[in-house]
Amino acid sequence: MPRSAPARAPITSPAAATVFTTVLTQGPVSRVDVARRTGLSSAAVTKAARPFIEAGYLEELASEERTGPGAGRPANPLAIRSDREYFVGVKITADDLIGVVTDLRAGIQTSRHHPLRDHDVEHVVAALADLVGELLDEGYRDRAYSLGVAISGDVDRETGLVRYSPFLGWRDVPLAELLDEATGLKTTLENDVKALAVAEQWFGEGVGASSFALVTVGTGIGSALVVNGRLVSGAHGVAGEIGHVPISADGPVCHCGGTGCVEAIASTEAILAAAKEAAGEPGLTMDDAVARARGGDESLREVFAGAGHAIGLGLAALVNLFGPERVVVSGEGVATYDLFEDQIRRTFAVQAFGSAGRCGLVIRPLPFEEWARGAAAVAVQGLFVPDRL
Incomplete structure (x- = not known):
C-alpha cells in the first residue's frame, strides 16, 4: 500500500x-x-x-x-x-524504462535508465520498482510520495488500467494498483503523449494558452489536446488520436486495423519500410536512409516528403476541427525534421482552413527523459485529485 x-x-x-x-x-x-x-x-x-x-x-x-x-x-x-516535495516519473518503452525525480515545478533532479528485457507484466512491475528504489535512494525518499507512469496506448487514468498497449502486448492490466503495492508510492498512470502534454501545459509552451495541441512523431504518431485549460480525454479516453486519422484510401494497412492512417505512412517504422522499398535494399537502416536523403538521394527524399505530407494533413485536420492557439510538434522523429519540414508546412498551409492556418507550429525534439518528466508532472497533478477537494 x-x-x-x-x-x-x-x-x-x-x-x-x-x-x-x-x-x-x-x-x-x-x-x-x-x-x-x-x-x-x-x-x-x-x-x-x-x-x-x-x-x-x-x-x-x-x-x-x-x-x-x-x-x-x-x-x-x-x-x-x-x-518541498519530490515526484518520481517513469516512461515505459518497448525496450527501456526511463526514470526521473523532479521537484514541484517538474525540474529534473536526477535520472536513470533500465533496459527492459521482457514484457511480462510481473517482470515490468519488478523492474520498475527496482528503478524507483534506486532513484529514491539518491536522497529523495523522505519527501517523495507519488509516482507518475507514462505508457503508450489506451490508458484509463481514473482506474489505473492499461486497456491496450500495442508495444507491450498488454490488455486490461491494473498497472497502477500493482505499482502502488510494489513501490509504496501513490501511482498515477497516463498515456505517454497526454503526460507530455501536461508538462507542456503547466511548465512549457502551453503556459498561458487556453488551448493548444501536442503532436508526437516517432515510433507512433500521437497527439493530446488541451481546451480551456483542461486536457481532453473524450468519452473513451482516446481523444486526439490523429495518428489514426485515415488520409489515403489506398494507403498501407495500419496496425490498428485501419487503412491509410497517418501513422501507417509517417511513423519511424513506416518510413523505414518505404525507404527500403524505394532503395531496393531490405537491409537498409534508418541511419543510412537519413544520411543518404540528406546527401541528395532523390528516391529517399521523396519518402520523407511523403511522410511530411501525411503529417501536414494530420496537423491540418487537427487545427480545422479544434482550432488551438498553437501546436507543439515533438518526439524522437523530429530529429530528422529537416527532411520533411518544408512538405509539412506546405501541406499544412494548403489544407488548414482560413484563419486556422495562423496557428503557430512549435517544433522541438525531446529526449525520453522529458517524457518521464511528463509522467512526474502527472504525479504533481495528483495533489489536485477531486477527493481532496
Whole structure:
C-alpha cells in the first residue's frame, strides 16, 4: 500500500487549488496579480495562501517596489518552494524504462535508465520498482510520495488500467494498483503523449494558452489536446488520436486495423519500410536512409516528403476541427525534421482552413527523459485529485 504523506500541500478547496496552481505555473506572482488572473478577491487569495506558506509549499519573496500613480505599498510575490516535495516519473518503452525525480515545478533532479528485457507484466512491475528504489535512494525518499507512469496506448487514468498497449502486448492490466503495492508510492498512470502534454501545459509552451495541441512523431504518431485549460480525454479516453486519422484510401494497412492512417505512412517504422522499398535494399537502416536523403538521394527524399505530407494533413485536420492557439510538434522523429519540414508546412498551409492556418507550429525534439518528466508532472497533478477537494 502507498505510504502516508503527512503535511502535504493543503489543497482542500477549489480556491486553494486555483491559487496554488497559479503560483506553481506562473509564479513568482503577487497576491494582487493572483486575484486579477483568477477572479478571486484579494482576501480569498490571502486566506488560501496562508496554509501553503505554513506548510512550506509557498514562500514570500522580498518586496517589489511598485511604481506609477496609485501604486500603493510594495508587493511581496508568492513563489513555490520547489524542493518541498519530490515526484518520481517513469516512461515505459518497448525496450527501456526511463526514470526521473523532479521537484514541484517538474525540474529534473536526477535520472536513470533500465533496459527492459521482457514484457511480462510481473517482470515490468519488478523492474520498475527496482528503478524507483534506486532513484529514491539518491536522497529523495523522505519527501517523495507519488509516482507518475507514462505508457503508450489506451490508458484509463481514473482506474489505473492499461486497456491496450500495442508495444507491450498488454490488455486490461491494473498497472497502477500493482505499482502502488510494489513501490509504496501513490501511482498515477497516463498515456505517454497526454503526460507530455501536461508538462507542456503547466511548465512549457502551453503556459498561458487556453488551448493548444501536442503532436508526437516517432515510433507512433500521437497527439493530446488541451481546451480551456483542461486536457481532453473524450468519452473513451482516446481523444486526439490523429495518428489514426485515415488520409489515403489506398494507403498501407495500419496496425490498428485501419487503412491509410497517418501513422501507417509517417511513423519511424513506416518510413523505414518505404525507404527500403524505394532503395531496393531490405537491409537498409534508418541511419543510412537519413544520411543518404540528406546527401541528395532523390528516391529517399521523396519518402520523407511523403511522410511530411501525411503529417501536414494530420496537423491540418487537427487545427480545422479544434482550432488551438498553437501546436507543439515533438518526439524522437523530429530529429530528422529537416527532411520533411518544408512538405509539412506546405501541406499544412494548403489544407488548414482560413484563419486556422495562423496557428503557430512549435517544433522541438525531446529526449525520453522529458517524457518521464511528463509522467512526474502527472504525479504533481495528483495533489489536485477531486477527493481532496
